[in-house]
Amino acid sequence: GAGVSQSPSNKVTEKGKDVELRCDPISGHTALYWYRQSLGQGLEFLIYFQGNSAPDKSGLPSDRFSAERTGGSVSTLTIQRTQQEDSAVYLCASSGGYHEQFFGPGTRLTVL
Amino acid sequence: GQSLEQPSEVTAVEGAIVQINCTYQTSGFYGLSWYQQHDGGAPTFLSYNGLDGLEETGRFSSFLSRSDSYGYLLLQELQMKDSASYFCAVRDGQGGKLIFGQGTELSVKP
Numbered sequence: 001g002a003g004v005s006q007s008p009s010n011k012v013t014e015k016g017k018d019v020e021l022r023c024d025p026i027s028g029h030t031a032l033y034w035y036r037q038s039l040g041q042g043l044e045f046l047i048y049f050q051g052n053s054a055p056d057k058s059g060l061p062s063d064r065f066s067a068e069r070t071g072g073s074v075s076t077l078t079i080q081r082t083q084q085e086d087s088a089v090y091l092c093a094s095s096g097g098y099h100e101q102f103f104g105p106g107t108r109l110t111v112l
Numbered sequence: 113g114q115s116l117e118q119p120s121e122v123t124a125v126e127g128a129i130v131q132i133n134c135t136y137q138t139s140g141f142y143g144l145s146w147y148q149q150h151d152g153g154a155p156t157f158l159s160y161n162g163l164d165g166l167e168e169t170g171r172f173s174s175f176l177s178r179s180d181s182y183g184y185l186l187l188q189e190l191q192m193k194d195s196a197s198y199f200c201a202v203r204d205g206q207g208g209k210l211i212f213g214q215g216t217e218l219s220v221k222p
Contacts, residue, residue: 031208042199042212043155056207091154095208099145103154
């Protein structure tokens with residue numbers, strides 16, 4: 001497919017467990033973003049990767065959150081010791097230009 | 113702090129025109145974007161304003177006034193499929209990071 005893909009689409013986990021969320025951006029897009037969206041709310045910026053530059057981690061809510069991008073393509077967002085307030089839809093977006101970001105379908109995370 | 117204000121809900125009838133306003137207060141400003149999100153779907157890009165004035169794309173137009181820290185999205189000839197949430201977002205740095213408003217839920221009635 002030509003769009004941004006994310007996996008898994010749904011993830012249910014127990015409080016205290018670690019989770020990994022994956023994002024495959026559009027081929028050739030150098031910029032990759034992670035956002036979080038709670039029910040009925042706007043999108044909250046988490047982290048941004050641009051090429052080989054150091055990522056902008058200014059939106060990560062705590063040190064339990066981390067992300068990496070390997071080979072300038074696939075990205076993984078890791079949440080350690082999950083808490084119930086981490087429950088949300090995690091959205092990934094990529095961009096090859098300046099203004100438009102292309103979003104994936106998201107991963108719905110539920111922490112019990 | 114950084115904030116974007118937009119109405120939480122708007123209702124209109126099919127065929128009408130609706131305007132969704134957005135005011136912003138951010139530490140940096142590199143343009144105002146609008147995204148549409150249908151229930152359970154991914155946000156999709158609608159428009160971008162980097163300079164003052166009106167941008168038109170089909171039935172949708174977007175306006176920006178940087179001096180007023182204000183913009184709006186104008187939807188004309190409303191259709192039922194336009195029922196969705198609409199988000200304004202500010203690019204607050206050269207890196208493209210977006211700060212989003214809380215969204216406006218538009219309901220189009222027959």
